[in-house]
Amino acid sequence: MPDGKPNVVLHVADVHKHFGGLHALSDIDLDIEEGKTHAIIGPNGAGKSTLLNVIIGRLPPTSGTVVFDGQVLTGKKPHEINQMGVVRVFQTPEIFPELSVLQNVMAPAFAKRDGAFRINIFRPLEAEAGIREEAESILEDVGLHERRSTHAGALSRGDKRRMELAMCLIQHPRLLLLDEPTAGMSRHDTNTTIALLQKIKQRGMTKVIIEHDMHVVFSLADKISVLSGGRIIAEGLPDEVRGNVKVQEAYLGGAHRLEAVH
Amino acid sequence: MGNLFIMPRRDLVVFVIFAAVVLAMPVWLGPLGAAYPGLLQKFAIFAIFAIGYNILFGLTGYLSFGHAAFLGVGSYTAVWSFKLLTMDVFPAIIFAVLVSGLFALVIGWLSLKRSGIYFSILTLAFAQMCYNLAYSVLTPITNGETSLQLTRQDPRVIDAMFGPAGDSLPTASIIGHNFTGFQGFYFCAAVLLVAFFIAQKIFSSPFGMMLRAIKSNQTRMNYTGFDTKPYALTAFVISGMYAGLAGALLAVTDPLAGAERMQWTASGEVVLMTILGGVGTLVGPVIGAWLIKYFENIFSAFNESMLTRIFSWVPEGLRDWVVTIASKFVGEGWHLTLGLLFVLVVVFLPGGIMEGVRRIGALLRRPTPPATPTAMRAQPAE
Numbered sequence: 001m002p003d004g005k006p007n008v009v010l011h012v013a014d015v016h017k018h019f020g021g022l023h024a025l026s027d028i029d030l031d032i033e034e035g036k037t038h039a040i041i042g043p044n045g046a047g048k049s050t051l052l053n054v055i056i057g058r059l060p061p062t063s064g065t066v067v068f069d070g071q072v073l074t075g076k077k078p079h080e081i082n083q084m085g086v087v088r089v090f091q092t093p094e095i096f097p098e099l100s101v102l103q104n105v106m107a108p109a110f111a112k113r114d115g116a117f118r119i120n121i122f123r124p125l126e127a128e129a130g131i132r133e134e135a136e137s138i139l140e141d142v143g144l145h146e147r148r149s150t151h152a153g154a155l156s157r158g159d160k161r162r163m164e165l166a167m168c169l170i171q172h173p174r175l176l177l178l179d180e181p182t183a184g185m186s187r188h189d190t191n192t193t194i195a196l197l198q199k200i201k202q203r204g205m206t207k208v209i210i211e212h213d214m215h216v217v218f219s220l221a222d223k224i225s226v227l228s229g230g231r232i233i234a235e236g237l238p239d240e241v242r243g244n245v246k247v248q249e250a251y252l253g254g255a256h257r258l259e260a261v262h
Numbered sequence: 263m264g265n266l267f268i269m270p271r272r273d274l275v276v277f278v279i280f281a282a283v284v285l286a287m288p289v290w291l292g293p294l295g296a297a298y299p300g301l302l303q304k305f306a307i308f309a310i311f312a313i314g315y316n317i318l319f320g321l322t323g324y325l326s327f328g329h330a331a332f333l334g335v336g337s338y339t340a341v342w343s344f345k346l347l348t349m350d351v352f353p354a355i356i357f358a359v360l361v362s363g364l365f366a367l368v369i370g371w372l373s374l375k376r377s378g379i380y381f382s383i384l385t386l387a388f389a390q391m392c393y394n395l396a397y398s399v400l401t402p403i404t405n406g407e408t409s410l411q412l413t414r415q416d417p418r419v420i421d422a423m424f425g426p427a428g429d430s431l432p433t434a435s436i437i438g439h440n441f442t443g444f445q446g447f448y449f450c451a452a453v454l455l456v457a458f459f460i461a462q463k464i465f466s467s468p469f470g471m472m473l474r475a476i477k478s479n480q481t482r483m484n485y486t487g488f489d490t491k492p493y494a495l496t497a498f499v500i501s502g503m504y505a506g507l508a509g510a511l512l513a514v515t516d517p518l519a520g521a522e523r524m525q526w527t528a529s530g531e532v533v534l535m536t537i538l539g540g541v542g543t544l545v546g547p548v549i550g551a552w553l554i555k556y557f558e559n560i561f562s563a564f565n566e567s568m569l570t571r572i573f574s575w576v577p578e579g580l581r582d583w584v585v586t587i588a589s590k591f592v593g594e595g596w597h598l599t600l601g602l603l604f605v606l607v608v609v610f611l612p613g614g615i616m617e618g619v620r621r622i623g624a625l626l627r628r629p630t631p632p633a634t635p636t637a638m639r640a641q642p643a644e
Contacts, residue, residue, distance in 0.1 A: 056485070082487035094485065096478035099471070107475050110468050111487035119496055121467040126270045128468065167486070 007034040009175055009206050010055070010086075015064030017050055017230075024050045025230045028064070032175070035204040037197075039217045042227035043250060048210045049091065051227065052179055055208070056088050057081045068175065079116050085174030089181055093160040095167070097153030101144055104152045105135040105166050112171045135170060142166045142196060158189045165193070169200065176200075178209045182216050194219050218242075226250065273462050280458055280545065284451050288444065296560055299443040303515045304555050306450035307508050310457045312535040312547035314504020317464060318497045319533070320542035323477030325382045327529050328369070328389030332362040332502040334396065334524030336509025338403070341410045341519045348420035349432045351449070351514050358510030359503045365392075366502020370495050377480075389529055396521035409520035434514045446515045453511060457504060458544070464500070465544055473497050474542075505532075538607055540616030549615050557600045564592035 012030035016023070024047045032038050040048050053059040055066055057076050066073040073081055096104050109131045114120060125132075139145045142162040147155065152163060161181065168176060181197070182190040190213065197220055201207070211217050217224065217238075224241040226234040228250040234241055241247055269277075283290075287305065291297040296305075315329050336358035343354040373384040396404040404410055412431050421427070433440050441449060464470045475483050476490050483490045513519055522528075535554050540546025569585045569592065576584050591599045611617045 077489075078484040079487050079489045082485055088485055090485075094479060094482040096475045096482060098478040099474060103471055103475075107471060107483075108486045110472070114468075116487060116489035117492045119469055121464050121469045122268075123468070124268060124270055124273075124463070124466040125468055125471060126466070127268055171487070 006036075008032065009034045009069060010208070011067040012051075012055065013065050013067065015051075015054060015061045015066065017047075017054055017059065018062045023230050025054065025061070027231060030225060030232070032206060032208055033223070034206050036222040037201055037207045037209060037220050039209045039211060039221035039224045040227055041211060041214075041217055041224060046227040046250075047230040048227055049179060050230075052088070052177055052208070052210055056086065056177060079111075082111065082171075083116055085171075086177065087168045087171050087173035087175070088177040089161075089164055089168050089179060091179040091183065093157070093164045095152050095160055095164055097151065099152055100148065101139065101150050101152050101155065101163055102132070102135055102148040104163055105139055105170055106131050108167045109134060109170045135166075138166045138170050139163075141169070141199075143192065158185045161185065162189070162193065165196070172205075174206060176205055176207045178207060178211075180211055180213075181209065182211070182213055190216065269462070270466055273466055276544065277455075277459060277462060280548075281455050284454060285448075287451070288447070294556070294560070296556055299447050300515075301555070301559050302444075302447040303450050303511075304559070305552050306447065306454045307511045307515070308532075308535065308551040308555055309548040310454050310511070311505055311508035311532055312539070312551040313457055313461050313544075314501040314508070315532045316501075316536050316541065316543075316547040317461060317473075317504065318501035319536055320547070321465075321470060321473035321477060322494050322497045324374070324377070324494060324498070325533070326373075326385040326498070326501075327382050327526065327533065328373075328385035328387075328392075329501065329505050329532055330524050330526070330528035331369070331389035331392040332366055332505035333509040333512070333528065334392065334519070334521065335362045335365050336506030337513045337519035337523055338396075338410055338509075339506070340510040340513035341412070341517055342403075344412060344418075344432075344434070344513070344517055345410075345416040346419065348418060349435050350420075350438075351434050351436055351510075353420075354434070354514060355453075355507065355510045358506045358513075360506075362506025362509065363499050363503040366499045366505075367495070370498030370502065374491060374494050374498065386526060386529070389524060390526060393521055393524040393526070396524060404519070404521060406521070409518050411518045434517060450511050450515065453507065457507065458548075461544060469493075469496075477542075534604060536614075538604060538614055540614030543614070543616040546614050546616040553603075553615075554600065557596050561592050561596040561599060562594070565589075 008031045010030070010032035012028055015025055015028040017025040028051060040051065042048050050059065054061045055073065057073055057078055061074060068081075068084060068086055071084065073084075073086070096107065099107070103125075106125070106128070110120075113131065136145060136148065139148055142165060144159060144163055144166065147159065152160065155163060161184070165181065178197075182193050185193065194216055197207070201220065207220075209217070209220060221238055224236065224238055225232050226241060226244070226247045233250060234244045234247050236244075284306070287302055288297045291302070296302070311329075311333060315326070319325055339358040339361040340354035343357045347353055369385065369388045373381050373388065376384060397406055414427060414431060418427065418432075421432070433442065435441065436449070472483070472488060472493050475488075476493055480490055509519075509523065512523070531554060535550035536547045537550070538553060539548065539550025566585060566589050569588050570581065573581055573584050573588070589595070607614060613620070
């Protein structure tokens with residue numbers, strides 16, 4: 001982009017979302033810079049998940065637009081948004097329970113390579129060595145390689161989340177949206193996931209993270225937006241947000257929690 | 263396509279065993295009283311129907327209640343090819359597959375706008391529409407109740423070029439060679455093997471995996487960048503073409519086509535075949551088709567005198583009693599036996615007969631029953 005400014009990948013402009021009389025989101029303006037990890041935090045019911053659903057096209061905004069890389073995302077179908085390079089990890093893992101772990105990770109690689117639809121019946125899966133190797137190496141990264149032949153439905157919740165992350169990573173997304181990537185994980189698994197996400201950060205992938213766990217947020221975020229009552233009440237570098245009085249009020253005693261991370 | 267014959271080793275073994283079993287059917291069905299050509303042909307034909315149906319239902323999970331429509335369309339098309347062009351089977355089969363594919367494209371495109379029970383009802387509605395049209399408005403094409411049949415006055419333009427028609431009604435032929443009886447069976451068996459091979463290719467391909475993924479979690483498929491609609495529609499059309507192929511073979515082995523082939527009971531039958539044998543498995547639907555056709559044709563022919571012979575070892579006083587009870591389950595009562603079998607399978611072996619085979623296999627491999635990996639259906643919330 002021109003004028004030497006940081007390259008904005010995702011631009012959320014004046015988005016409102018009403019459910020009947022409830023204003024879930026008001027006046028949301030958000031710029032996500034390329035290569036950065038942008039965390040969206042806020043108390044329960046602040047509208048974080050709604051915002052993510054609007055970005056990914058799962059919910060249409062009442063007004064306003066979401067622009068990714070110069071293209072309007074509003075109104076596009078989920079698979080079109082994915083094909084543009086915007087990929088989402090869900091809060092409740094969305095996986096293919098009946099397929100093996102390896103197949104779960106291979107499927108998204110086909111979407112990346114072959115596009116949204118392709119009839120491909122002549123080459124058996126076994127002959128797709130390239131995609132298989134890539135899937136195995138990513139499973140290695142998330143620590144699920146030994147379980148590659150297991151039915152994905154039989155995995156623990158934490159393992160399902162890590163597998164879902166692998167499913168997203170294999171697509172080399174331009175923008176990765178993570179909805180509470182460590183919710184329901186043990187401390188140990190959380191730290192593994194943080195390390196993994198830090199590793200991707202070094203590769204320069206742009207990420208938006210919605211997270212409750214301040215430990216995770218302050219370990220990963222380059223920039224933080226604080227959402228409360230459907231509005232962005234503060235935005236800035238982690239240290240600026242940490243010291244912000246409005247933020248501490250919004251969290252009602254959350255000051256202790258924020259300080260505790262020091 | 264060099265890739266066409268690349269096959270995982272396991273698939274190759276399955277194919278060879280399957281081919282041996284199919285080609286040896288006249289031998290091993292002998293002791294079971296089913297080794298006559300008419301029934302053997304049905305075994306091969308309905309196996310094709312069930313294999314194709316399973317590509318839709320088994321892989322994508324879309325439960326169609328209207329696939330008999332495509333079977334009927336295939337039969338009508340094949341008979342018309344016999345009437346207008348030639349008695350050769352290849353044009354008949356090719357046209358039947360194409361026309362039923364076209365029907366499947368239209369019906370599938372409309373039905374797939376909904377999913378779950380609404381999809382099933384839509385397919386049922388379209389099939390019943392086809393059935394009723396064939397009986398009423400479309401009588402000029404379908405010949406209504408009397409069924410579409412060959413007549414000596416048919417033009418058969420291609421055959422006519424090679425010589426005048428004979429005095430008797432012609433029969434189907436392959437490049438000039440008429441075939442009947444066991445030749446008819448072996449022709450159907452060869453087509454069955456090709457159909458099975460293609461199904462194997464689909465099952466082991468990335469495309470097959472995508473279809474399974476649609477069944478597993480359609481939301482994830484969409485957010486993974488797949489447009490699921492054309493995938494499901496392709497599966498629908500392929501299974502419709504399989505049904506058309508089966509319909510064409512019915513016409514090849516007996517050149518007439520009636521509307522009853524499209525009735526909802528015929529659509530339901532293929533669902534039963536697939537569930538009985540094992541949804542989503544390659545061989546299961548074939549076994550299901552064979553079992554149901556066996557019951558329909560052999561069990562239904564049992565009568566009291568045959569039962570008396572079978573139970574001749576039972577002491578005199580008891581024999582009448584045993585025969586009376588057993589007779590309720592055979593002859594006219596074959597539906598009862600089939601129904602009971604179906605209930606038992608669905609309740610105790612939800613994966614069909616193939617699940618039973620797998621369990622027995624697991625028992626034999628290990629003396630203690632292994633903990634079966636229960637594929638928990640994680641129902642996505644949100």
